[in-house]
Amino acid sequence: MRLIQNMQMQVGEVDVAQIQFDPKSRDDVPKILKGLQHIYVTEALRSKIFALLETQIAPAVDKRNGRPSMTLWRILVCGCSCVIHCGRLFGFGHGRHGV
Numbered sequence: 001m002r003l004i005q006n007m008q009m010q011v012g013e014v015d016v017a018q019i020q021f022d023p024k025s026r027d028d029v030p031k032i033l034k035g036l037q038h039i040y041v042t043e044a045l046r047s048k049i050f051a052l053l054e055t056q057i058a059p060a061v062d063k064r065n066g067r068p069s070m071t072l073w074r075i076l077v078c079g080c081s082c083v084i085h086c087g088r089l090f091g092f093g094h095g096r097h098g099v
Contacts, residue, residue: 016040032080040073049076 009015016037021030039046050072057075 029084032084
């Protein structure tokens with residue numbers, strides 16, 4: 001079974017709840033990161049999202065095996081990073097495609 005998020009912080013880690021973003025930024029990345037931060041600090045929302053992820057990520061695979069360091073939180077953040085990168089790569093969100 002994958003951990004959702006290791007609650008014991010490691011040396012050098014920054015508390016996600018304490019990160020502040022520039023509210024005047026016109027870039028889409030801080031908005032997505034602020035959304036991830038909201039998920040992280042809102043217990044009820046976080047529980048629902050991670051319950052959904054547990055059922056949808058490789059449902060036929062034994063969850064007790066695999067990489068223990070790849071928590072569901074890291075999977076979610078990596079997925080969002082891929083969406084950001086692909087959006088920039090193909091120009092989405094910058095007026096060319098009406099998104």
